[in-house]
Each structure stands twice: as structure tokens, then as C-alpha cells.
Amino acid sequence: MKANKLPPGALELIAARFRVLGEPSRLRLIAALEKGEKNVTELVEATELTQANVSRHLQTLTEAGMLGRRKEGLNVYYFIADKSLFELCDLVCSRLQKDLAAKAASFGK
Amino acid sequence: MKANKLPPGALELIAARFRVLGEPSRLRLIAALEKGEKNVTELVEATELTQANVSRHLQTLTEAGMLGRRKEGLNVYYFIADKSLFELCDLVCSRLQKDLAAKAASFGK
DNA sequence: CTACTAAATGAGTATATGCTCATATACAGG
DNA sequence: CCTGTATATGAGCATATACTCATTTAGTAG
Numbered sequence: 001m002k003a004n005k006l007p008p009g010a011l012e013l014i015a016a017r018f019r020v021l022g023e024p025s026r027l028r029l030i031a032a033l034e035k036g037e038k039n040v041t042e043l044v045e046a047t048e049l050t051q052a053n054v055s056r057h058l059q060t061l062t063e064a065g066m067l068g069r070r071k072e073g074l075n076v077y078y079f080i081a082d083k084s085l086f087e088l089c090d091l092v093c094s095r096l097q098k099d100l101a102a103k104a105a106s107f108g109k
Numbered sequence: 110m111k112a113n114k115l116p117p118g119a120l121e122l123i124a125a126r127f128r129v130l131g132e133p134s135r136l137r138l139i140a141a142l143e144k145g146e147k148n149v150t151e152l153v154e155a156t157e158l159t160q161a162n163v164s165r166h167l168q169t170l171t172e173a174g175m176l177g178r179r180k181e182g183l184n185v186y187y188f189i190a191d192k193s194l195f196e197l198c199d200l201v202c203s204r205l206q207k208d209l210a211a212k213a214a215s216f217g218k
Numbered sequence: 219c220t221a222c223t224a225a226a227t228g229a230g231t232a233t234a235t236g237c238t239c240a241t242a243t244a245c246a247g248g
Numbered sequence: 249c250c251t252g253t254a255t256a257t258g259a260g261c262a263t264a265t266a267c268t269c270a271t272t273t274a275g276t277a278g
Contacts, residue, residue, distance in 0.1 A: 009115050010205075011133045011140070017201050018135050019131030023266080024124040033118070040225055053267060055226055065208055074224045074275050088197060093119075095193050099174055132236080149255055177269055183245055183254045187220065 020064045021088065025049055026057050029078075030085055037070065037079035073100070127131065128171045130197065134158055135166050138187075139194055146188035166202070 006067040025047065032038060032046040032104035044054050058078055080086075095099065115143055116175065134156065141147060141155040153163050171175040177190035189195075 006140070010202075011136045013205055014198060014201050015133040017134055017205070018127045019274070022124050022128030022131045024120045025266080027124055031115070034193050041223095051225075052227080052269080056216045056266080059226080065143055070273090076225060082204060084200055088200055089123060091197055091200070092123050095191060096119075096122055096126070134236080150253095159238070160255075161257080165236080168256080180244095185255060202229080 017064060020060055020066065023057070025053065026061055027089070029054065029057055029061065030080065030089075033078060033080050034066070034086070037077045039072075039075040039077050040077070043078065047067075126173060131173065132166070132192075133168055134162065135173070136171065136198070138163065138166055139189065139198075141178070142187060142189050143195070143214055146186045148181075148184040148186050151185065 028047045028049075029043060032043055038046065040051065040058065043058070044051050047054065049057075058067065062069055062078070066082045066085055067078050067079070070077045070079070088104060130195045137156045137158075138152055142151055147155065149160065149163060149167065152167070156163065158166075161166050167176065171178055171187070175189070175191045175194055176187050179188070
């Protein structure tokens with residue numbers, strides 16, 4: 001993490017980013033956008049969250065620079081603006097799988 | 110994120126992991142352990158958090174499998190158990206730097 | 219203009235969690 | 249045994265934030 005030369009406040013910025021990803025609802029939204037942009041109504045259907053809730057989470061994700069917004073008439077389309085999201089999630093995923101595999105193996109001994 | 114074939118509850122597990130990393134104090138502890146194990150007293154000094162606070166965060170990190178524990182007499186030494194932590198933080202860091210650079214550049218135009 | 223639809227937001231509540239203080243536990247050395 | 253030191257933990261408080269409901273804002277169509 002190059003802890004040495006981190007400017008003060010950097011850790012808070014990094015933590016803030018992790019915190020945005022620390023909500024299952026937001027991860028669901030990200031997952032729903034994996035194959036391309038969707039408008040809010042479509043995201044409500046895909047995630048089974050309420051419209052108000054989806055709207056707030058989209059705001060959080062957009063402010064964090066993870067999503068982008070595009071207005072088209074009445075609709076607002078959201079899309080993944082930060083591709084590194086998938087790298088992050090994949091890293092966590094593979095780690096989780098290792099942990100679970102290790103746990104499963106320790107049953108046998 | 111392979112949103113397709115994620116077992117139910119997987120997103121909650123992933124989010125939980127991100128949430129653990131979503132606290133600056135915990136990131137400070139991780140950073141303090143980058144160069145090798147430390148005991149609790151050393152971590153208190155390194156982070157300037159209270160002993161009780163450090164102890165709780167260490168518990169959180171250890172339960173998440175990110176840190177390991179080793180007792181030696183009265184002291185308990187903690188160490189990084191999950192090297193992928195640094196990959197995660199580096200990914201976030203480089204993304205942040207890009208965002209900041211872009212913001213800085215947009216001042217000039 | 220009015221009526222309708224999509225999205226955002228203000229307000230209130232509930233819950234989670236970070237922090238501190240005090241105390242408990244675990245171990246070492248007389 | 250008693251004393252001291254390192255770490256963990258119970259309890260309480262304060263804050264952050266996820267959620268819902270109701271309403272507002274923005275845009276379209278008649």
C-alpha cells in the first residue's frame with residue numbers, strides 16, 4: 001500500500017471508496033450494469049429495490065465516480081464508469097472462494 | 110463480476126469484505142503491518158489510536174481473515190494474512206490518482 | 219395550460235458501528 | 249499467593265447511513 005509516502009487524508013479517501021462498495025444493494029446495481037447501461041426503472045426491476053432507494057444508491061455511486069449518467073428524455077441511463085470495479089470485485093471473489101475452499105477442506109481432517 | 114452465476118448471499122459476503130476495509134483506522138493498522146508483524150502496543154503507538162480501539166479493529170480484521178495472530182508470552186503479534194489486501198488498496202489508489210489528475214487537468218481548460 | 223411518467227429528494231425512523239471508559243482476562247515474575 | 253503488564257471485552261453514547269413514505273422536480277404529450 002506504499003504506506004510510507006501516503007499524503008494525509010489519503011487513507012480516508014481510500015476507505016470512502018471501499019465503503020461505497022460495502023453495501024450489497026450497491027453491488028447489485030453494479031452487477032446489473034455489467035452488461036450495459038440501464039435506466040432507473042430497469043434497475044428497480046433488476047434489483048427489486050424501491051425506486052427511492054435505487055435513486056439514492058445511484059447518486060452515491062455516481063458521486064464516487066464509479067457510474068456515469070446520461071439523460072434521454074424522461075429517462076436517465078446509468079453505466080459503469082470505472083472498469084476497475086470488476087477487478088476489485090474479482091479479487092475479493094477469488095479470495096472468498098479460497099477461504100471457503102480451505103474451510104471445506106478442514107472439515108475432512 | 111460474473112453477476113450471472115453468483116450464489117445468493119455472495120454479494121453480502123463481498124460487501125462485508127469491502128466494509129471491513131471501509132474504515133480509515135483499519136487501513137492504518139494494515140499499513141502499519143505492511144513491513145512485518147507488530148504487537149498491539151506497537152500498533153497503538155504506530156496508529157495513535159486507543160488500545161481498546163485497536164483491539165477491536167484487530168478483532169474485526171482477524172475475523173475477516175485479513176490478519177493472523179500469534180501469541181508470545183504476554184504479547185500478541187498480528188500480521189497480514191491476506192496479501193491480496195495490497196492489490197486491492199493499490200487498485201483503489203491508482204484509480205484515485207487518476208481521478209485527481211483528471212480533476213487537476215480540468216482546472217486548466 | 220393540464221395530465222402523465224421518470225427520477226430525485228426532504229423528513230423521519232431504525233439499525234449498525236466506531237469510540238471511550240472501566241473492568242476483566244491472561245500471562246510473567248517475585 | 250500477590251503484583252504488574254499486555255490484551256480483550258462489556259456497557260453506553262454518538263454518529264452515520266440504509267430504508268420508506270410522501271412530495272417535488274424535470275420532461276413529454278395532448
